[in-house]
Amino acid sequence: MASFPLLFDLGSAKPTTRDIARTVKEGGAAALTDAECRADHARYQEVTCRSALNPVKGMPFDWTLNPYRGCTHGCHYCYARRYHVQFELNADDEFASVILVKKNLVEVLTRELARPSWTGEYVAVGTATDCYQPIEGHYKLTRRSIEALLRARNPIGIVTKGPMVVRDRDLLVEMSHITTCTVYMSVPTVDEDAWSRLEPGTAPPLQRLRAVRELVDAGVNAGVLMNPIVPGFSSSRDKLERTIKAIADHGARFCGCNVMFLEDGTRTHFMKWLEREFPAFVPRYEKLYRKKYAPDEYRKQVKGMIRVLQERHGVKGRESDHDQPIAPRPEPEQVGFAW
Ligand code: SF4
Numbered sequence: 001m002a003s004f005p006l007l008f009d010l011g012s013a014k015p016t017t018r019d020i021a022r023t024v025k026e027g028g029a030a031a032l033t034d035a036e037c038r039a040d041h042a043r044y045q046e047v048t049c050r051s052a053l054n055p056v057k058g059m060p061f062d063w064t065l066n067p068y069r070g071c072t073h074g075c076h077y078c079y080a081r082r083y084h085v086q087f088e089l090n091a092d093d094e095f096a097s098v099i100l101v102k103k104n105l106v107e108v109l110t111r112e113l114a115r116p117s118w119t120g121e122y123v124a125v126g127t128a129t130d131c132y133q134p135i136e137g138h139y140k141l142t143r144r145s146i147e148a149l150l151r152a153r154n155p156i157g158i159v160t161k162g163p164m165v166v167r168d169r170d171l172l173v174e175m176s177h178i179t180t181c182t183v184y185m186s187v188p189t190v191d192e193d194a195w196s197r198l199e200p201g202t203a204p205p206l207q208r209l210r211a212v213r214e215l216v217d218a219g220v221n222a223g224v225l226m227n228p229i230v231p232g233f234s235s236s237r238d239k240l241e242r243t244i245k246a247i248a249d250h251g252a253r254f255c256g257c258n259v260m261f262l263e264d265g266t267r268t269h270f271m272k273w274l275e276r277e278f279p280a281f282v283p284r285y286e287k288l289y290r291k292k293y294a295p296d297e298y299r300k301q302v303k304g305m306i307r308v309l310q311e312r313h314g315v316k317g318r319e320s321d322h323d324q325p326i327a328p329r330p331e332p333e334q335v336g337f338a339w
Contacts, residue, residue, distance in 0.1 A: 014048040049102040052109035067141035069100040073201040082265035091265030113152040132162025155180035163211040183222040189234035209250040223254035248313040256318030
């Protein structure tokens with residue numbers, strides 16, 4: 001049987017992310033002469049990472065793992081856009097078109113998991129970049145990371161918009177038998193118009209929901225995050241109800257939600273995009289997003305509406321979403337938020 005050739009090998013000495021930042025600072029993204037341009041028009045730059053598991057603060061988990069940086073899915077609201085600025089790359093086009101590939105990730109991860117100081121804490125996979133990038137089909141960094149975590153019997157949660165997660169069902173089922181293993185499929189809306197405008201590079205929402213169905217049927221704890229709800233695009237009662245009904249119809253074990261927040265590079269990118277594509281929305285957004293978060297009252301209304309719809313369609317909320325006190329439960333028809 002013919003073996004699948006290595007599509008590109010940039011040699012053994014890969015630059016670190018710091019090297020990349022220095023190179024881009026001096027010559028822009030064009031200075032990444034080793035980066036390969038693929039059929040999807042993204043450029044892939046292999047890098048060497050010094051650590052695989054990243055400690056984080058202020059999140060519901062303490063450790064993250066991200067095999068790639070930058071995301072070809074290119075969602076306009078993506079909070080991770082601002083992280084690309086750390087590499088001197090911009091949060092606009094370069095976030096979706098220059099992808100850093102941590103070529104040695106699995107070897108580093110394996111070493112870290114074997115350290116006596118590692119206590120087997122929960123690891124959140126794919127928090128800063130979707131770990132099922134199209135290029136994952138070639139590198140298999142996410143799959144091989146899950147294999148390493150499985151060998152270590154280490155609890156994990158995976159967040160993704162990629163139906164490719166179904167490829168790794170065998171590992172996830174095995175993992176589910178021995179420790180915590182949760183897949184959070186991100187499906188902010190099933191509305192085709194909102195989806196195609198907000199998430200130009202992602203798989204169709206129903207395809208993602210079918211992936212949830214396959215994982216649940218196989219015995220994996222898989223649910224949906226309606227993150228983020230984007231005011232004016234996916235926040236109407238009708239769109240929320242259609243989305244929650246579709247989530248229920250696909251057997252999701254839970255459904256969480258959050259209203260979009262905007263900060264730093266993400267805010268700049270989103271507002272530029274809005275000015276270009278939906279100028280009439282700009283004044284309203286300027287009012288709604290004076291700060292990082294939309295006003296409490298607005299978020300409470302949206303979450304209250306979602307809770308009612310979840311109950312109506314028999315979808316369990318995610319516990320952390322219901323920890324926060326939210327608005328009294330109105331009938332959906334009575335909620336009056338303008339967007
Ligand atoms: S799929 Fe996730 S990481 Fe990728 S652009 Fe969209 S929100 Fe960001």
